[in-house]
Amino acid sequence: SAVISQKPSRDICQRGTSLTIQCQVDSQVTMMFWYRQQPGQSLTLIATANQGSEATYESGFVIDKFPISRPNLTFSTLTVSNLSPEDSSIYLCSAQGSGELFFGEGSRLTVL
Amino acid sequence: AQKITQTQPGMFVQEKEAVTLDCTYDTSDPSYGLFWYKQPSSGEMIFLIYQGSYDQQNATEGRYSLNFQKARKSANLVISASQLGDSAMYFCAMREDYMGRRALTFGSGTRLQVQP
Numbered sequence: 001s002a003v004i005s006q007k008p009s010r011d012i013c014q015r016g017t018s019l020t021i022q023c024q025v026d027s028q029v030t031m032m033f034w035y036r037q038q039p040g041q042s043l044t045l046i047a048t049a050n051q052g053s054e055a056t057y058e059s060g061f062v063i064d065k066f067p068i069s070r071p072n073l074t075f076s077t078l079t080v081s082n083l084s085p086e087d088s089s090i091y092l093c094s095a096q097g098s099g100e101l102f103f104g105e106g107s108r109l110t111v112l
Numbered sequence: 113a114q115k116i117t118q119t120q121p122g123m124f125v126q127e128k129e130a131v132t133l134d135c136t137y138d139t140s141d142p143s144y145g146l147f148w149y150k151q152p153s154s155g156e157m158i159f160l161i162y163q164g165s166y167d168q169q170n171a172t173e174g175r176y177s178l179n180f181q182k183a184r185k186s187a188n189l190v191i192s193a194s195q196l197g198d199s200a201m202y203f204c205a206m207r208e209d210y211m212g213r214r215a216l217t218f219g220s221g222t223r224l225q226v227q228p
Contacts, residue, residue: 001159031214042203043157043218090155096214101147101207103157 002027002097006104013083013111020079021107023093028073031096034066037106038089046091049076083111115139116206116219123224125194132179133189133222135204143209146187147216148178151201160202163187194226 003026013019023032032049046066047055055068070076080087088111093104117136125131137146148160163171163178171178179188191198201223205216 033215042220043205043216045215045217048215092157094157094216100159100162101214101216102159103149105154105156108155 001100002029002095002102004093004095004102004104006093006107008107009105010108011110013109015084015111017083018079018081019083019109020077021091021093023076023078023095023104025074025095027097029095029097030073032070032076033094033096033101034068034076034078035092035094035103036089037092043092046078049078080109083109085111087111114219115217116204118204118219118222120222121220123222125191125224125226127196127226127228128193130190130192131194131224133191133202133204133224135187135189135219137185137187137204137206139185139206139208141208145207145209146178146180147205147207148176148187148189149203149205150198151203151221153200157203161189191224196226196228199224199226 005024007022034046035043037043045058046061047057049055049068049070051070067079090106090108092106094101144165146163150158161171161173161176161178163180170180175192177190201221203221204219207216
């Protein structure tokens, strides 16, 4: 199984600022994904992070708001830009291993 | 249409009893996978069990088993001998394999509370 580390684990930010979340996997993985979990809700896929190319975004999510990088097979970042209180959520990184999809511990963002 | 439906927002079970968490899914893809995850109050997503659409046997992992009824498109999670530490949110998820898409679609979750 893959071990996924996310940083920061939680943060409180002011509206209008941006937050970058880092995701590090302890082994090379083919696919990495970013999910959002709004309070009391289920997980919603934001995008697939593609190594060496632009991320593939789901409907309702755009690159200007959620820029994603994936420079190699073990690391990705998600930036949440121009923060508003509606962006308060848990953001989870996940990685595709040989079968299962593993998750990081999540980054809990609160926007004031 | 919902791809994954979990109709039980909350469930209670007595310690040491078995409990079934319901999950139905909707797909026209012949190749897909079904997953169950546990999310404790700390927030991390813990993988529990996986069932592939072509698997002949129901998946089992320790106290977890998946009751896979393909014709009914249901993939219920059975937890045997419930423990207090099983109290958490449980999410059913599906991966459809068309066009190489590997991301999961999640249901709304079931909050399980195990009572002593």
